[in-house]
Amino acid sequence: MKRLRGMKSLVTDAVDKGSQAVERVQIETAKIPFDLLEKVPGIKVPASGVRRIYNMSVSNVHSMIRLVNHVAGETFDAMVDSVQSGLGTAAAPPAETPKAKTGDEAAKEPAKKAK
Amino acid sequence: MGRNLELAIGALNGAVGDYLERTNNGLATAMQLLVNGKPVAPAEASRSWQTAPDVYTEVPRRLVILVHGLMSTEDVFRFPDGETYASMLARDFGFAPLELRYNSGRRISENGRSLDELFTSLDQAWPVPLDEFVLIGHSMGGLVIRGATHAAAERESGWLSKVRRAFYLGAPHLGAPLERFGNAVSWALHKVGHPVTRLIADIVNLRSVGVKDLRYGNLRREDWEGHDADALLQNTRHPVPLLPHIRHHLIVVSLFTDVESAILLGDALVPVRSAAGRAKAVDRASPFPQEHVRILPKMSHLRLAHDPNVYAQIRAWCEEPL
Numbered sequence: 001m002k003r004l005r006g007m008k009s010l011v012t013d014a015v016d017k018g019s020q021a022v023e024r025v026q027i028e029t030a031k032i033p034f035d036l037l038e039k040v041p042g043i044k045v046p047a048s049g050v051r052r053i054y055n056m057s058v059s060n061v062h063s064m065i066r067l068v069n070h071v072a073g074e075t076f077d078a079m080v081d082s083v084q085s086g087l088g089t090a091a092a093p094p095a096e097t098p099k100a101k102t103g104d105e106a107a108k109e110p111a112k113k114a115k
Numbered sequence: 116m117g118r119n120l121e122l123a124i125g126a127l128n129g130a131v132g133d134y135l136e137r138t139n140n141g142l143a144t145a146m147q148l149l150v151n152g153k154p155v156a157p158a159e160a161s162r163s164w165q166t167a168p169d170v171y172t173e174v175p176r177r178l179v180i181l182v183h184g185l186m187s188t189e190d191v192f193r194f195p196d197g198e199t200y201a202s203m204l205a206r207d208f209g210f211a212p213l214e215l216r217y218n219s220g221r222r223i224s225e226n227g228r229s230l231d232e233l234f235t236s237l238d239q240a241w242p243v244p245l246d247e248f249v250l251i252g253h254s255m256g257g258l259v260i261r262g263a264t265h266a267a268a269e270r271e272s273g274w275l276s277k278v279r280r281a282f283y284l285g286a287p288h289l290g291a292p293l294e295r296f297g298n299a300v301s302w303a304l305h306k307v308g309h310p311v312t313r314l315i316a317d318i319v320n321l322r323s324v325g326v327k328d329l330r331y332g333n334l335r336r337e338d339w340e341g342h343d344a345d346a347l348l349q350n351t352r353h354p355v356p357l358l359p360h361i362r363h364h365l366i367v368v369s370l371f372t373d374v375e376s377a378i379l380l381g382d383a384l385v386p387v388r389s390a391a392g393r394a395k396a397v398d399r400a401s402p403f404p405q406e407h408v409r410i411l412p413k414m415s416h417l418r419l420a421h422d423p424n425v426y427a428q429i430r431a432w433c434e435e436p437l
Contacts, residue, residue, distance in 0.1 A: 003142055010142060
């Protein structure tokens, strides 16, 4: 179970960090043409508007990927928890109900202690 | 399935083991001793002698410990019939055979310190006073052994005086060119400055600090502390003197039979000069005496961990009086 959780953490970390890195690359790569377009008189305003929309949509897509990744990770943890608690219950010995003492046994006990 | 899983986890630890340890990931391998492939606590390790009751009549006082290399496990030492150099030495000389498993993505110096602590516990927990520790390290395992003996010398650990023979099988004492190549490529990709090449460089630089230690064969904490691990080809080593009471035996392999290729390329992962410890001043490392160096041609780096010719050489060296 420890290793299973470890594998999950590794995958969710990889998706999370990978998504951040790709988001950064997509925004940085698009920066070059947008910078050029914004220098052309007449299309500066629409170009910067498109850049804002582009950056926002890239960020939203990656935020969504990270959110789904996070939720999937939490769901997996909950599943592992429930399986583990199920196994724990199955493995635990049945709770012993204290045996009612008969009158004779109860009477003998103080005598045992005295010995 | 179990064996393959352990191999995969060993490889993963070698690749990103420092990250796994830092994030407390359940896949990080803790350093542990094994007997016949089963992890045991130092206090229980003495039962290894019980695995061959026909070999021992009493608890052995001499141990042989196998230390695997980067991205592998103790399984690398196993012959097809399940024997290892340790089990064969147990049969031939009465050593108690032990194996070590560890996270090969950690710093070599940190693994060395952990190994020093583990051997101290083992020495104290063994039911009879121990006479000898024989250490056999394959590839990075050889450097971990040197890291452990250095840590033990600094801390004056009692087990160190019991080490008289150490065997290094293809250990990159002067570093590995493949890691230096990786360092140069990632540095160049970063310098290009394009977002995509920077991303590739960042991915390449995710490799563990254990791998990065192999660039020049770092053994000590001072070799890396305070230095940028991704700086271009900076040898920041501090020499580690060879301990005079230990006889160092080095087995070097080459994929080639002609001398030039053998010297230049070695086994394709570790060149002959590095595995034979032929250090020059520029290497910032202690040179190994060459009288106990054996070069075996036409053999791969991995084969070195389980080959009858290699065992024959180890055995011959063990037969020599100290």
